[in-house]
Amino acid sequence: MDLGPVWISLKLASVTVVVLILIGTPLAWWLAFTRSRWRAIVEALVALPLVLPPTVLGFYLLILLGPAGPVGRFWVQLTGDTLTFSFLGLVIASVLYSFPFAVQPLQSAFESVGRAPLEAAATLGASPIDAFVRVASPLALRGYVTAIVLGFAHTLGEFGVVLMVGGNIPGVTKVVSIAIYEQVETLTYSQAHYLSAGLLAFSFVVLLLVYVINRRIPINRIQA
Amino acid sequence: MRFIGRAIFVLSALAGTGPLCxxxxxxxxxxxxxxxxxxxxxxxxxxxxxxxxxxxxxxxxxxxxxxxxxxxxxxxxxxxxxxxxxxxxxxxxxxxxxxxGQLVLWSANRELQPNADIRDLLGDDIRFLAIANPALAPYGEAARQSLVQLGIWEKFASRLVYGTNVAQAYAMVATGNAEFGLVALSQVMDEKTPGSYVIVPSTLHEPIxxxxxxxxxxxxxxxxxxxxxxxxxxxxxxxxxxxxxxxxx
The missing domain is CATH 3.40.190.10 (Periplasmic binding protein-like II)
Structure with missing residues (x-):
């Protein structure tokens, strides 16, 4: 059995999660504490991938990232390579459609931490970054676990967007969900069962871990 | 409950109209x-x-x-x-x-001579050629057969991008992501379609x-x-x- 698509999926999901946390943390932080009137607009934008059909998102990304699109053209000028039909293009697409799955848990975690512990830390002489790293992040640990796992699992399972943006190139952009779709369509059910059952079991174990871990993390624990 | 009752009434009324339909x-x-x-x-x-x-x-x-x-x-x-x-x-x-169906080689932004040789059109400068997935779509299989018959399947294997169906292959070309696509004549024959196409000889593939x-x-x-x-x-x-x-x- 060809396991190539499995590795591409795992690599894609891992890279996507790292980017999601790096971009999602400051944005979720801002959303949790801002009083700006832009907040509602940004929240709506972040939630868009939840409601848009993947083909809509995939089609717009194909235009946006394509060599004739604003982002794609810039990239071609910069590097000589196209964004679409590449692994990097898949990462960008994955980050976009998994965005709410990372930002929303982080935002509610930061909101439940509240301002008080941070203000206390500031009174004790901690810089804002210090206060974030030592006080807020550990308190929001549950949010991070949820964001990482959901972002990872959602990227692994996505199908419509990566199909459009990736072009299904074996060894480059052919991910496990597309491989399964192909096998079901071509009636090779035994192959499809292996991959599907594997994905199902993996997703279940991952989600189970989240719930177990989250139960073990006390809600208010500040690391010394 | 009242809604369900009404729904059942409507459904049974519809079922009753069977012979009229x-x-x-x-x-x-x-x-x-x-x-x-x-x-x-x-x-x-x-x-x-x-x-x-x-x-x-x-x-x-x-x-x-x-x-x-x-x-x-x-x-x-x-x-x-x-x-x-x-x-x-x-x-x-x-x-x-x-x-x-009839297979065509289509470009959304190049002017192709209607009787040009496909091998000449598909030069080394082509980055991506979009086709439908041969395993899933008849147009994809016809595209694969044609490229094999023309002796350029090997040359383009690493530059092929696959749509689930011929409509997705069309989208990849229409959005400028692939320079060429092997798509259906029915998709591109409209005068409003940008670019131009060359019909792939039907002798190169099984009938679609x-x-x-x-x-x-x-x-x-x-x-x-x-x-x-x-x-x-x-x-x-x-x-x-x-x-x-x-x-x-």
Missing amino acids: AESVAVAVAANFRVPMQALVEAFGGHHEVTLISGSTGGLYAQIVNGAPYDVFIAADSERPRLLGQSGLAAAATQFTVAS NQDAILLNRGAGNPAATSLIEFLSSSPARSLIRQFGYRADL
Whole structure:
């Protein structure tokens, strides 16, 4: 059995999660504490991938990232390579459609931490970054676990967007969900069962871990 | 509860009108053939109520196997209708080829000479050539066969990008992501389509047949049988040709 698509999926999901946390943390932080009137607009934008059909998102990304699109053209000028039909293009697409799955848990975690512990830390002489790293992040640990796992699992399972943006190139952009779709369509059910059952079991174990871990993390624990 | 009661009343009232709707036909049609089929239905006549259900051939096939209420099936291949006839879900003797698709090499931004050699057009500067997935779509398999016949399959293997169906291959070219695509003539023959195309000689690939078959549910429905008959009539065939298909059996 060809396991190539499995590795591409795992690599894609891992890279996507790292980017999601790096971009999602400051944005979720801002959303949790801002009083700006832009907040509602940004929240709506972040939630868009939840409601848009993947083909809509995939089609717009194909235009946006394509060599004739604003982002794609810039990239071609910069590097000589196209964004679409590449692994990097898949990462960008994955980050976009998994965005709410990372930002929303982080935002509610930061909101439940509240301002008080941070203000206390500031009174004790901690810089804002210090206060974030030592006080807020550990308190929001549950949010991070949820964001990482959901972002990872959602990227692994996505199908419509990566199909459009990736072009299904074996060894480059052919991910496990597309491989399964192909096998079901071509009636090779035994192959499809292996991959599907594997994905199902993996997703279940991952989600189970989240719930177990989250139960073990006390809600208010500040690391010394 | 009141809503459920009313819903049951409405449903039973609808069920009661069954005999009055004897002239209605449900046609499951492969998505690529939906537009010509709409025109064919209009030409078929107003006293029949024809409902079109479109989807992928594989998807519709799975629905029919699982008891979907369709009278006629128009697939994007010959294989699925044949399987239905073989398994007794359709009348095997009624299967026939409604139309044959034509493969074209299309570029959304280049001017191609209509009789240019495909090997000359597909130069080394091509970054991506979009085709439908040969494992899933008849147009994809025809594209693969043509590239093999032309002796350039190996050369382009690493530059091929695959759509699930020929519509996605079209989208990859239309959005400028692939310079060329092997797509259906029916997709690009409209004057509003940007760019230009060259017809791939049909000798380079197996026929891309769209086969129709009368399903068991339609066997007792005169409207369904007359629709099947109409599809092989010469007015229907000339209409089908206008949409970029061959219909010369």
